[in-house]
Amino acid sequence: MDTMAIMSSIPSRYIYRVHPVAAEDFFGGSRFKKILMRYMVNATLIPRKRANSDEDIDPIEVMSNLLKRGRSIIIYPEGSRGVPGVMTDFKKGIGYLVKQNPTVDVIPVYLDGLHKTLPKGKNLILPYNCRIIFGNVINFDSFDLKDIIKTTEKAIHKIKSLVE
Numbered sequence: 001m002d003t004m005a006i007m008s009s010i011p012s013r014y015i016y017r018v019h020p021v022a023a024e025d026f027f028g029g030s031r032f033k034k035i036l037m038r039y040m041v042n043a044t045l046i047p048r049k050r051a052n053s054d055e056d057i058d059p060i061e062v063m064s065n066l067l068k069r070g071r072s073i074i075i076y077p078e079g080s081r082g083v084p085g086v087m088t089d090f091k092k093g094i095g096y097l098v099k100q101n102p103t104v105d106v107i108p109v110y111l112d113g114l115h116k117t118l119p120k121g122k123n124l125i126l127p128y129n130c131r132i133i134f135g136n137v138i139n140f141d142s143f144d145l146k147d148i149i150k151t152t153e154k155a156i157h158k159i160k161s162l163v164e
Contacts, residue, residue, distance in 0.1 A: 001118045001125075002111055003041065005132055006074055019044040019066055020074040021059075044073070048080075060096045067101045077152060085115050087156065094152050095145040102143055106152065108135035110159040135159045 003020040010018055024045040028034040037043040044066060046059035066073050075097070077090035098106060112131040119126070138155045140148055 001114050002076070003043075003074060005111060005114055005130065006109060007041070009132055009134075014072075016042065017070070018042065018072045018074065021046055021063055021076075023048050023080070060093060060100070063093075063097055064100045067097070067104050077149075087160070090149050090153055092145060092149065095148040098140060098148045098152075099143050099145060102140070106138045106140075108138060108152065108155040108159060109133070110135070110156055110163065112160075112163050131163065133159050133163060 003022075007015065007018065007020065020041060020043045022028070022037060022041075022043045022045055024047050027037050027043065028045040034045065037045060044062060046062050047057055048059070063073055063075065075094065077094040078088045079091040079093070094106075098104070110133045112133065113128055114130045114132075116128040117126055117130060118124075135155055135158065138151060140151055142148070142151075
């Protein structure tokens with residue numbers, strides 16, 4: 001639901017340039033799911049872990065290549081679905097991406113109440129008033145990995161505090 005909500009706010013003339021990033025093992029578990037994610041959502045499926053050898057696909061490299069081609073990506077810096085409505089610490093991926101692509105605009109997005117429309121483990125969409133709040137482009141003072149992550153988390157918390 002999160003990805004669909006964000007994608008619905010993007011003007012249709014730009015939608016082909018936006019790639020939600022999704023875990024290959026979950027969202028690409030079957031041929032049908034892979035086709036659905038690729039052609040209906042324009043998703044880029046990636047492995048959840050960094051490459052350990054030259055043969056493995058590096059998820060950071062896949063996302064970085066999209067950015068270098070002028071594409072936009074939608075990522076979830078927490079890395080996975082945790083406890084609904086509770087923000088957890090961000091993974092290092094956002095830091096690696098910003099460090100490799102320092103000129104790319106990073107726009108924080110806060111989704112308020114969306115977890116209530118399709119609770120984890122359920123198949124029925126429930127009616128609920130939700131909000132999508134887009135923050136301002138994040139200005140990074142430092143490109144140190146920890147600073148990037150901390151600055152990104154602060155930007156999301158700032159938006160969240162405006163909602164509460």
